[in-house]
Amino acid sequence: xxxxxxxxxxxIALLGAGTFLIRFSFLGLIGDRPMPxxxxxxxxxxxVAVLPGMVAPLVLWPAAxxxxxxxxxxxxxxxxxxxxxxxxxxxxxxxAGISTLYLALWLLPIH
Amino acid sequence: MTTSTVKAPAKSAxxxxxxxxxxxxxxxxxxxxxxxxxxxxxGLSVGQAMGFTVLVIAGAAQFAAVQMMVxxxxxxxxxxxxxxxxxxxxxxxxxxxxxxxxxxLWKRGxxxxxxxxxxxxxxxxxxxARPEMSVAERIAYFFGVATPITPLWFIMTxxxxxxxxxxxxxxxxxxxxxxxxLAMVSPMLKSLAHVAAALxxxxxxxxxxxxxxxxxxxxxxxxxxxxGALVETWMERRKP
Numbered sequence: 001x002x003x004x005x006x007x008x009x010x011x012i013a014l015l016g017a018g019t020f021l022i023r024f025s026f027l028g029l030i031g032d033r034p035m036p037x038x039x040x041x042x043x044x045x046x047x048v049a050v051l052p053g054m055v056a057p058l059v060l061w062p063a064a065x066x067x068x069x070x071x072x073x074x075x076x077x078x079x080x081x082x083x084x085x086x087x088x089x090x091x092x093x094x095x096a097g098i099s100t101l102y103l104a105l106w107l108l109p110i111h
Numbered sequence: 112m113t114t115s116t117v118k119a120p121a122k123s124a125x126x127x128x129x130x131x132x133x134x135x136x137x138x139x140x141x142x143x144x145x146x147x148x149x150x151x152x153x154g155l156s157v158g159q160a161m162g163f164t165v166l167v168i169a170g171a172a173q174f175a176a177v178q179m180m181v182x183x184x185x186x187x188x189x190x191x192x193x194x195x196x197x198x199x200x201x202x203x204x205x206x207x208x209x210x211x212x213x214x215x216l217w218k219r220g221x222x223x224x225x226x227x228x229x230x231x232x233x234x235x236x237x238x239x240a241r242p243e244m245s246v247a248e249r250i251a252y253f254f255g256v257a258t259p260i261t262p263l264w265f266i267m268t269x270x271x272x273x274x275x276x277x278x279x280x281x282x283x284x285x286x287x288x289x290x291x292x293l294a295m296v297s298p299m300l301k302s303l304a305h306v307a308a309a310l311x312x313x314x315x316x317x318x319x320x321x322x323x324x325x326x327x328x329x330x331x332x333x334x335x336x337x338x339g340a341l342v343e344t345w346m347e348r349r350k351p
Contacts, residue, residue, distance in 0.1 A: 001154040002183050008159050011189055015176055016166030018194045024223035026205035028216065038340070040205075045308045045339030046198040046332070047171070051296040052309040053316030053331035054175060054192065055289045060317065064285040073286050080290050084297025091138055093294035101286055 072104035124248035128255020131237065135229040135260050142170045143264045145287060147271020149174065152284050153181045157272050164268040168261070169227055171295055172196045174288055179325060188325025195332055203231040210238045211253070213246050222250065225257040303346060308339030 003011070059077045061067040080097030084090065143164065150160035155177070163173050176193035184192075203226050211222060234253045238244060244252070278284060300306050312335035319327030 001180055003180065003186075005156075007186060008155065008180075009162070011176065011180070011186055012159060012162045012166055014190055015163075015172065015193050018190065019167050019169050019172060019197050019200070020224060022194065022197050023200045023204050023226040024220060025201050027207050027211060027219050027223055027226075028204075040202065041340045041343065042336045043198055043202050045305070045336045046195060048296055048299050048305045048309045049312050049332040049335030049339065050175070050192065050195045050328070051171070051292045051312075053312035053328050053335065054178065055292045055296075056313040056317050057320050058178075058286075058289045059293075062285060064283065073283075073289075076286065076290060077293055080293040081297045084294050085300055088298040088301075090291075090294045090298060091141065093297055094141065094291055097290035097294060098287065101283060101290065105283055 072101060072108050075104050076101035121245075121247045121251035124244065125251040125255040125258075127237075128234070128252040129258050130255075131233050132229065132256035133259045135233075136263055138229070139260045139264050140267050142291075143267035144271035144274070145291065146170065146173055146177075147268040147273075148275035148278060148284065149271075149288055150177055150268075151272050151275030152278070153177050157269075160272050161265070161268060164265055167193075168224070168264065169197055169200070171292070174291060178288055184325040188329070192325055192328055195329075200226060200231075206235060207231070210235070210249050211246065214250050218250050222253055225253070225261065229260060230256045302343070304339045304343035307342045308335040311335040311338040 055077075059073060060069055062070055062073050064070075065073075076097050079100040080093050083096040084093035087093065146164065147160060150163060150173075151157075155163070163176070167173050167176075172193040175196045176189055179189040179192050204223065207222065207226070211219060214222070230253060233256045234249070237252055238249055296309065300309060312331045315331035315334050316327055319330055321327075322330075
């Protein structure tokens with residue numbers, strides 16, 4: 001991380017303010033006016049549109065292995081997604097993913 | 112109690128909220144601890160990591176911001192990626208208007224600060240089930256749900272920060288964040304439209320990794336949102 005202390009605090013302050021404004025938006029400022037249906041429809045997909053794209057390069061080319069695909073991390077990612085879809089529960093998916101990661105790192109030590 | 116229409120005072124609505132919010136302690140504790148660990152590992156100071164947790168108070172966005180910062184992305188891209196993760200909360204905000212719209216501005220402001228997945232989902236379920244609740248009772252219930260979760264979110268982040276510096280590299284902490292994101296997103300893959308959006312996000316992001324950090328992700332997210340909306344519209348039309 002190469003940011004200055006001031007830059008880090010700027011990120012924290014702006015992110016805090018921005019997040020609050022998103023949460024306050026309709027409840028506080030816009031009031032009872034209805035939102036266009038197309039906007040609601042697009043907003044509904046934000047988590048599944050942002051997070052998979054953010055994670056995919058980290059799964060395929062982890063920095064910890066110098067960008068070389070790592071079987072242990074790949075298997076852990078697949079198990080996490082499978083358990084998440086199956087149980088519909090993030091905590092179970094995290095538990096399964098982390099256990100698989102450690103088990104696989106122990107069985108397939110590539111460093 | 113189902114036949115009674117006697118309005119419970121705001122105090123009992125608050126305690127009902129505390130009761131209904133308590134199970135989420137199980138979720139807040141590991142998430143908050145891991146954030147403390149990951150933030151410390153990324154190089155944030157104790158104050159900065161706590162600043163994130165108290166001022167932003169949104170798990171997925173906090174992890175997203177720290178991940179982008181580890182990659183040394185431009186400040187605008189760090190903010191855009193993390194705020195994009197939080198955009199769903201604009202929907203939460205809109206959905207609360209019919210229930211809490213008439214409340215005083217400062218109370219709506221405090222609700223907005225505490226409007227995260229668990230408080231929102233739990234509260235709206237209660238409001239829908241009990242249309243007779245007064246606005247004051249609804250506000251009290253919302254704060255009740257937030258009461259067990261919020262202080263633990265702060266405290267466990269601090270625990271994670273203090274424990275984080277003692278954790279060796281062999282624990283592969285670099286991969287805890289991807290696992291957490293995958294775990295948060297995979298339960299949301301509940302329709303063809305959601306799966307299509309996620310696939311487009313992955314394919315476009317991988318295809319654009321050569322662009323400056325954060326740019327490819329924004330394009331991928333935009334393409335994925337449009338894909339999701341289009342597929343959903345298409346599915347709706349196919350239904351008789």
